[in-house]
Amino acid sequence: MSTIAARPDPESDPRVRAVFDDIRATRKSDFINAFWRYIAFDAELLERTWAEAKAVMATPSALDPLTKELVYIAVSVTNGCSYCVHSHTAAARARGMTDAQHADLLRVIALAAKTNQLATGLQVPVDPAFDLGAGA
Amino acid sequence: MSTIAARPDPESDPRVRAVFDDIRATRKSDFINAFWRYIAFDAELLERTWAEAKAVMATPSALDPLTKELVYIAVSVTNGCSYCVHSHTAAARARGMTDAQHADLLRVIALAAKTNQLATGLQVPVDPAFDLGAGA
Amino acid sequence: MSTIAARPDPESDPRVRAVFDDIRATRKSDFINAFWRYIAFDAELLERTWAEAKAVMATPSALDPLTKELVYIAVSVTNGCSYCVHSHTAAARARGMTDAQHADLLRVIALAAKTNQLATGLQVPVDPAFDLGAGA
Amino acid sequence: MSTIAARPDPESDPRVRAVFDDIRATRKSDFINAFWRYIAFDAELLERTWAEAKAVMATPSALDPLTKELVYIAVSVTNGCSYCVHSHTAAARARGMTDAQHADLLRVIALAAKTNQLATGLQVPVDPAFDLGAGA
Amino acid sequence: MSTIAARPDPESDPRVRAVFDDIRATRKSDFINAFWRYIAFDAELLERTWAEAKAVMATPSALDPLTKELVYIAVSVTNGCSYCVHSHTAAARARGMTDAQHADLLRVIALAAKTNQLATGLQVPVDPAFDLGAGA
Amino acid sequence: MSTIAARPDPESDPRVRAVFDDIRATRKSDFINAFWRYIAFDAELLERTWAEAKAVMATPSALDPLTKELVYIAVSVTNGCSYCVHSHTAAARARGMTDAQHADLLRVIALAAKTNQLATGLQVPVDPAFDLGAGA
Known part of the structure; x- marks a missing residue:
């Protein structure tokens, strides 16, 4: 449909x-x-x-083609775009993603979503050491 | 707070x-x-x-440490977790992310979000060629 | 299901x-x-x-019926609600949305998602000029 | 602001x-x-x-007041609404949420986000046993 | 697929x-x-x-099994994870969720999403009374 | 920061x-x-x-400038992009958005998020009447 x-x-x-x-x-x-x-x-x-x-x-750019596909998958999974998860997983495989890399990617995506929830749930303040914008 | x-x-x-x-x-x-x-x-x-x-x-795992941080940033940006965007951008920099790689990462994250919206807005059906699950 | x-x-x-x-x-x-x-x-x-x-x-309200449907679609696409994208695209068409307006809507939805990611990825601080809440 | x-x-x-x-x-x-x-x-x-x-x-309704606040927090964290996370965490505490319950809540919220990503990343098909809609 | x-x-x-x-x-x-x-x-x-x-x-933990399933559903609905909504609604039913509780759960999930949008749309500042982090 | x-x-x-x-x-x-x-x-x-x-x-395009800003706000609120909500609310005001239109916009955004949750929570199947893609 x-x-x-x-x-x-x-x-x-x-x-x-x-x-x-x-x-x-x-x-x-x-x-x-x-x-x-x-x-x-x-x-x-x-x-x-x-x-x-x-x-x-x-x-060709600063990141290699496979890394760019992995990032694309991470965004698509987080946005819940079924079509995009399918098409970019296929693209990553065509660029050589192995099963072990696929599992590793999913581990990182899942861990990130988990700690995103914890940081948001606790409303953890950003450490001043992470700020690069001073003087902007 | x-x-x-x-x-x-x-x-x-x-x-x-x-x-x-x-x-x-x-x-x-x-x-x-x-x-x-x-x-x-x-x-x-x-x-x-x-x-x-x-x-x-x-x-050590199938993906290198910098790639894992880039994926972590992609999820954190998409989830809008301010703390996590800050902490993992700092972590990626500590693992050698250059300004050019940072810009490239943002380009992919932004493009993925854009095409996620287009695929969802049109409700594009998944191509049968992308299905690996047959027989499961 | x-x-x-x-x-x-x-x-x-x-x-x-x-x-x-x-x-x-x-x-x-x-x-x-x-x-x-x-x-x-x-x-x-x-x-x-x-x-x-x-x-x-x-x-009848401050916004016309078609504009309200376009906003509804924008939220539904961003939330990834397949049912709602379908039903409100149909509703927008019933209120006169043309193919050109549909394409224009998708362009704006996609651009917004893209710049949302860039602003969040860079953690751009809000310009003081945008604050209307002073004194609240 | x-x-x-x-x-x-x-x-x-x-x-x-x-x-x-x-x-x-x-x-x-x-x-x-x-x-x-x-x-x-x-x-x-x-x-x-x-x-x-x-x-x-x-x-008074089918769910008790504290359970309703916990669900409210879960949605607010997942949507990244900082204001709502603050106000409903305060409301849950006013209804008796203990530190142990708060930690347990965060554990479930974090686990759910994690498995949401895994199910979406793998595009796991829904088991027919979960479908209650037949005949609708 | x-x-x-x-x-x-x-x-x-x-x-x-x-x-x-x-x-x-x-x-x-x-x-x-x-x-x-x-x-x-x-x-x-x-x-x-x-x-x-x-x-x-x-x-066994600080929250009872049914409450944990309700929270799980709330996160899964908000993330739009179709598989997870199905599997955890089934799990909640297996733990005794009634139709009245299901409707109540949906009412809270829907209200939370609605007020999340209002708070974010107005960018309501967090009341100082809600801050527990002072001195951290 | x-x-x-x-x-x-x-x-x-x-x-x-x-x-x-x-x-x-x-x-x-x-x-x-x-x-x-x-x-x-x-x-x-x-x-x-x-x-x-x-x-x-x-x-100039198929949608007028104010409508495009309203759609932009809807996406930005749903994505929780604080910067973008601020900047595009200001832009909408500069294009003539009244307080009554602002309130109406928020009403639609909030209703859409609410019904998105209900449709996703119930996993409502898409009506065949909404499908325009047959034969694609």
Whole structure:
């Protein structure tokens, strides 16, 4: 079930076609996952979202590609986004995530959520030593 | 402001003292941050939480220590835990996180939250290709 | 799947019947969506929830009906409530939301989530100019 | 800091005065906490919110008053509402919550958040045995 | 759909077998719900998570077993964890939760979420009377 | 307190200067709020975030500027982002939001959060009538 009607032939729109072609070329795969097919209901939203995803996730940067996928999973799990947990777990595996790394990731995500609750429940004040903003 | 009264001399309790000593030894530092001082209002909660934090974060495992801190920050930001964002950003820096890595981390965290909203707003169905659970 | 057993004939309870009749009259439709049918397991919860929903959403007020539905969707997406995203997207469409407005709504929801993460990740202090509470 | 300007003399409005009088009578205390003083910027919002809070929290019902406060804290911690964590922890203490119960509450809240993450991270399918909605 | 492949015969691993046996003995039931079967993909994660769940939920403590389940549901609903809402609603029923208590629980959870939003929307400052942390 | 050290003279970087100049020109005001000053620690993050914020919020589109601010507030309140609630409430006021509209907005945000909890707590199944995705 989804909240928009799928376009019957999204690639008949040349703007959608151009983005889908770039997704296929970037990923070296013919598979266009549902996120992109659904968001294609608005060409401009598709273009901008893909441009950002490509710039952040598919371009060499200070963090390596697998680390970025692990962070993506952590956010998606915490937000409870079922689709995103599925798609980025698959992406992490495609970038080499092992079962042991997957279990380790889940351990950290779970521990973080737990201590987040404890710190919030006690309303622990931030240690002055952690403040880097002085003078801003 | 916090929701519990601080114990005036927490280390007079030998169970608290033992945990604080282990924190100092593990971190090679005399600094006990507020999270541990506040949670010390209940010795058993302190003991179990530190035991898990040490096992997950301070023991060699499938993910390296900096990656684990980045994941911890991602969860803490998404949960809006101010204390935890501060303490784990400091921890990541102590493990070598550069400004460029910090900016990259924030870019991924922000992009993930954005696409989480888009996938949830459209209620995109999960691609069958992402399902690994068949037969369970 | 749901966490309560459905009542086989909810309208045999006159309190449920009265609310369902008011829903039909207010909406000028015979359709009672599942939310109301399930919450009918407790007549008092049904009565109070419908009374509030009617007062807030179906009564002329400072904001127009479509704007209220857009805000409702924004909260529901952020909370990850699949049912609510579906039902209020349908309600917004029934109040005239176009595809262009839907895409615009998603753009704002996604941008807000993104900048929420950046502000929380950096722990940006609130500008004094934004404070209206002085003297309270 | 707050997002609205405080009314200089809120009880000069008879609708606000009536609600504040009822809060004082219900709680047998002269103290009006900030939540009610701020929400008084709109008399109708104050009236409805207090009416609901009184009906749910201050009226005998299937759950006892302390249990209801513990549930309130659990939701407030999970939503990261600092004000609400403070006010409802104080309310729970006023209803007799001991330090041991407070620690136990935090243990359950923290465990729940942790297993929520694990279930979401693995996308565990719901056991058919848990479904009560068949036939609805 | 899930993000891991199920182990075909998880109890062939003696560590998994030992935990499953303890779950059956603790609950006096042969039913192992999916959460434990999926998390069994990593024996160490299974062992630690079960040990904590047993210690917190199945061991006599300051809060009674039903109250702990109600708190667990409150967190799970707020986090939007569908699996956990199902499994802990079933657990609460097994511990005697009546329909009237279930409705009351939902009323408190819903009211808390509502006032969390109001307090956060107004950015209500915390009353000094609620601070117990002075001197910490 | 913040998690990054403020740059002492951010506009000495021509990339930061160009963005700040565009913010001032777009808003017809000399005031640069803290969000932009802090995010300026990484020029590329500043440039991209401002470009998106300007395109979405400051460019005529299918939704009017005030409606977009109301949606932004709704997301920010739900995410518990204190900074964002403050800055976008101020922005909504600058675009003409009245006290009555502010109260109405809060009513809808609070009702949505409440019914989100009820729908999630009951795990209400989505009505087939709400599905637009058939055939996608």
